[in-house]
Amino acid sequence: MIVGYINFMKKFIVFYCTLFTVLTSFSQQKNGLTFFETNANLTFKINENFEFGNTNDEPFFVPSEILLRFGIGYEYKKKIALSFNTGFDYHFDYFIGTIPTYFTFQYNLWTKGNDAFYMLYNTGRLWRLAERFSDGDYRGFGIGWRFESGSTLNTTFKIIYHQKKIKNFENGSYDNISLGIGFTIF
Numbered sequence: 001m002i003v004g005y006i007n008f009m010k011k012f013i014v015f016y017c018t019l020f021t022v023l024t025s026f027s028q029q030k031n032g033l034t035f036f037e038t039n040a041n042l043t044f045k046i047n048e049n050f051e052f053g054n055t056n057d058e059p060f061f062v063p064s065e066i067l068l069r070f071g072i073g074y075e076y077k078k079k080i081a082l083s084f085n086t087g088f089d090y091h092f093d094y095f096i097g098t099i100p101t102y103f104t105f106q107y108n109l110w111t112k113g114n115d116a117f118y119m120l121y122n123t124g125r126l127w128r129l130a131e132r133f134s135d136g137d138y139r140g141f142g143i144g145w146r147f148e149s150g151s152t153l154n155t156t157f158k159i160i161y162h163q164k165k166i167k168n169f170e171n172g173s174y175d176n177i178s179l180g181i182g183f184t185i186f
Contacts, residue, residue, distance in 0.1 A: 013084065032076040037083065039158065039182030041067035045093075065091045067162075067178055071104065075186075078116070081106040085122070091174070096130040098164070100138045114148035114186065126164050136166035146184055156182045 044061040051058070066089070073083025082105060089098045102124025110117040122140035142160030149155060158180040165173050 016084070032074055033186045034072070034074055035081070035083075035184050035186050036070070036072055037085075037156070037182060037184045038070040039067070039087075039156070039180045041069070041158070041160065041178035041180030043067070043162075043176040043178040045176075064093055065089060065176060065178070067180070069100070069182075073104065073106075075106075078111045079108050081108070081118075085124075089126075094130075096128065096133060098129060098136075099127040101125050101127065102138050102140070106144075112148075114146065114154050116146045117143070118146070119143050120158075120160070122160075126166065128166075133169055134167040136164055136169075139163045139165075144180075152186050154184045154186070156180075156184055158182070 042063055043065040045064040047058055047060060047062045049056070049058045050060050067087060068089075069085050069087035071083045071085030073081050075081040082103065084101075085104055086099065086101045089100060090096075091098075102122045104120055104122050106118050106120040108116045108118045120140075120142055122138065124138050126136040126138040128135050140160050140162045142158055144156055144158035144160075146154050146156045159177065160180065161175070161177050163173060163175050
């Protein structure tokens, strides 16, 4: 099943890149831009050792996962963006790493220059690096803000709800909310 999915993804990426190249080379008016993006997200959980009123120097929130992501995409008329992403997730609590591959649909709610306030939806596959869990499905929904910097490198901030469906995992799912910072290059 994994080999079939990988073959499908290879064919889809080649088709997507070919279609994108043909469409942009024949278009006379540039309606969109190609972009590269990279993000680092951190998720937090409530510290089990924290006690209100106790001065044991324990923080209220502790990091539970780090997500490193990068992708390539196309933004059309400063309103809609589609991208293919991959990365590496490490879960501190379970000592497991995963590799997500997913597509992102982004809709810009507000734009001014290269500034954009947007919502996004991620969907794809989660590949495991630990054999004690199976591969799973990945979904994400969030909001973000891209800040114009005056150059091709723009800073982004995101808040994303992640849902990772994994068989043989507690409750069959690992859900969390992450805060992220990243860069988009047009």
